[in-house]
Amino acid sequence: MEGRLNKSLAIAAVVVALLIGFLVGGIADIGKRLFGGADPESVVDSSLQSMHAQNRLVPFVARFVSVTSSKQEKFGLSAERTLILPGTVRYELDMAKIERDDLSWDKATKTLSVELPEIEIAGPEVDLKAAREYGSGGILSALSNADTQLDDANRGLAIDDLRKQAGAPVPLHLAREAARQAIERSFAMPLNAAGISDAKVVARFGDEPKAQKPSYLDRSLTYNQAIEEARKRRAGETTK
Numbered sequence: 001m002e003g004r005l006n007k008s009l010a011i012a013a014v015v016v017a018l019l020i021g022f023l024v025g026g027i028a029d030i031g032k033r034l035f036g037g038a039d040p041e042s043v044v045d046s047s048l049q050s051m052h053a054q055n056r057l058v059p060f061v062a063r064f065v066s067v068t069s070s071k072q073e074k075f076g077l078s079a080e081r082t083l084i085l086p087g088t089v090r091y092e093l094d095m096a097k098i099e100r101d102d103l104s105w106d107k108a109t110k111t112l113s114v115e116l117p118e119i120e121i122a123g124p125e126v127d128l129k130a131a132r133e134y135g136s137g138g139i140l141s142a143l144s145n146a147d148t149q150l151d152d153a154n155r156g157l158a159i160d161d162l163r164k165q166a167g168a169p170v171p172l173h174l175a176r177e178a179a180r181q182a183i184e185r186s187f188a189m190p191l192n193a194a195g196i197s198d199a200k201v202v203a204r205f206g207d208e209p210k211a212q213k214p215s216y217l218d219r220s221l222t223y224n225q226a227i228e229e230a231r232k233r234r235a236g237e238t239t240k
Contacts, residue, residue: 059178060091066161081135083154087124089166091175114203124162
């Protein structure tokens with residue numbers, strides 16, 4: 001009885017294995033048909049069309065806080081106001097700007113090189129509910145609209161400050177790395193699905209040397225690592 005049971009289980013296991021094999025093979029075959037077979041050029045063209053359809057990629061979002069102060073003096077009196085304003089900035093990549101000429105497939109090394117357009121900064125989107133204003137002009141505020149003028153001035157300064165923070169080297173570096181890895185994965189996954197499992201994808205921005213290989217699929221920098229790298233570069237420049 002036990003032997004028959006084991007035999008039945010063994011047969012069932014073989015049947016399940018065959019079904020799984022047929023299923024996996026079918027999925028692989030569908031993937032090859034969808035991406036034009038195992039031809040990497042066809043896979044890359046299909047991936048690029050898909051990216052163009054998505055239009056814009058938002059690989060990184062950052063939140064900054066600006067603290068600005070404005071002062072006004074009139075009639076021998078003075079008034080001062082301080083504004084604390086948080087804002088969110090999106091770092092976007094216009095994938096429609098990636099042209100076919102920006103892609104290069106090296107058959108010998110099975111490496112796809114991708115040249116990326118520059119990151120675009122959208123925003124800031126200010127959080128008015130979280131904004132805080134402090135200060136008092138005393139007599140000057142009572143006699144004029146000094147507080148309103150100071151608040152308007154502070155808002156303009158705060159917007160400019162948030163944009164300046166967003167364009168600083170560290171957040172830009174993090175946004176670039178996030179965009180680079182997203183694009184590399186977007187090209188690598190279809191290549192793998194088409195059966196080119198050992199393909200590599202290297203994305204770089206236009207201002208980076210072509211000989212440089214700034215990132216592969218498994219590269220990732222944390223915020224602290226980016227800060228540390230920047231510190232080491234500054235230390236190296238100082239010792240020269």
